[in-house]
Amino acid sequence: MPSAASDAARAPRIHCPQALAPGTALDLPPGAARHVQVLRLQPGAPVILFDGRGGEWRAVVQHMGRSDVQVRLESHDPIEREARRAVHLAVGMPANERMDWLVEKATELGAASIQPLLAQRSVVRLAGERAARRQAHWQGVAVAACEQCGRNRVPVVHEPQEFGSWLRALGDAPATGGERWVLSLDAGAGCAAPGQDGSEPLTLLSGPEGGLAPAEEAAARASGFRPLSLGARVLRAETAPLVALARWAQ
Template identity: 65%
Template sequence: MPRFHCSIPLQSGVALALPDAAARHVQVLRLQPGDALTLFDGQGGEYAATVTRMGRGDVQVQVGAHVAVEREAARAVHLVVGMPANERMDWLVEKATELGAASIQPVAAARSVLRLAGERADKRQARWQAVAVAACEQCGRNRVPVVHAPLSLADWLAALPAAPGDGLGARLLLSLRAGSRPLAQAAGAALAVHVLHGPEGGLTVQEEDAALARGFAPVSLGPRVLRAETASVAALACLAL
C-alpha cells in the first residue's frame, strides 16, 4: 500500500486536503477515489486513509484508524558528516534514513569540496529533508530524521554541550589514528550516539584534536579506507540495525 508523509497533524475520522507535496505524489501514482493509502505525520504511528476526491490541483482523503506502529532503531544514532561533493550527499541522506539515523548534521571541514552558505545552503537543506521524507515513505519509518542546516565543523563543535556523563550517550569520531577502538566496542550500550566523520580526504589532525577535546573518542571501522558516504552507511549498519 502506498505511504505518504503528511506535513500537517493527522487525526482519525477527519476529512482533509493533502498538502501539495503529498497530493502531487498521489496524482503521479494515478490513485482514484476509493483507493486506500497510508499516511504519517512524523508524530508517531501511521493512519489508514482513503482517497475521496481527485481534483486537478488537490486531493481529498478520509483519515481512518491510527496504528501505533514504530520502526525506529533501538539506539538513536546522530550523524555528523563532512559533506561529500556532487550528488553523494543525497545518496547518503537517503541510505542513512533507511538505516535508521535519528538526525543528520552536515558540516564543512578544512578538506570539504562542497561549501554552502546563505540561500544556497537553505535550498540544499530543503532538498535533503525532502530526500529523507521520501526515504521514510519507502522504508516504512513513521518519524522523519531532521537534516540540520549546514554548519562549519568549528561552529558545530563550539556549540556542542558538555559531553554527557550519564552513560546514555557516546561521542565517536571515525579516525585512522593509532589506538582507535572498534566502533561497536566503543559505543557499548549507549542509547544515543553521535558519529562524526570527515569529507573526502578526512579531517585534519587539528580538527580531530578539536573533536577529541569536546569529548569524542576515536573509533575505527576496520583497516580499509572508506568513502565518506560509505563510512556513514557502515557506521549505521553497525549501530542501528
C-alpha cells in the same frame, strides 16, 4: 478476494506534515497531493499517511481534482520502526550527488538526525540561501526515504554548519546525551567501540573526502569524542558513516 489488510499492505505511504485525526476528511497539502496524482490513484484507493508524530494512518482517497486531493482518515496504527538507539550523524559533506545518497541511506538505516558539516577538506562549500536550499532538498530526500522504507518519524537534516562553529556550539555535553565517537583513520584509534546492545544515544562524527584534518580530529577528541576505527580498509566519505549506522543503529 483481497482483504482490507492486504490492500493496506500494498497502499502507498505518504508523508503528511499536519496533525491527523480519525474520521475526518482532509485536503492533502500540495506535496502529498502531487504524490497521489503522480500515482494516478482513484477515489476508493487506500493510502497510508504518517505525520512524523508516531504511527501511521490508514486513509482512503475521496476526491481527485486537477490540483487538489481529499482523503478520509480511517484508523491509526501505533506501529513504530525506529531503532532502539538514537544515532545522530554529523558528517563532512561529500561532493556531487553523494550527499543525496548518504542522506537517503542514512534515513533507511535509522539515523535520528543528520548534521552536514563544512570541514577543512570539504570540497563542497555552502552558505546563506544556497545552504538553506540544499537543506530543504536533503530534508525532502529524507522524507522520500521514510515513505519507501516504512519509517514513521522523519530524521531532521540540519542546515550545514562550519565544523568549528558546530563543535563549539555542541559544548561539553551534547543536547542529545549519550556517547560521542569520531570515525578515525589514526592507527592509534584502538579497538574501543560502542556496545552492540546499548540503548543510549550516540553522536557519530565522520569527515569528508580525505577525512578530518588532524587539528579538527584533535579538537573533536578534546570535546569528548572517542576515536573509532572501522577496520584496516579506508572507506569512502559516504560509505564510512553508513557502515557505522548499520552496526550501531539497532
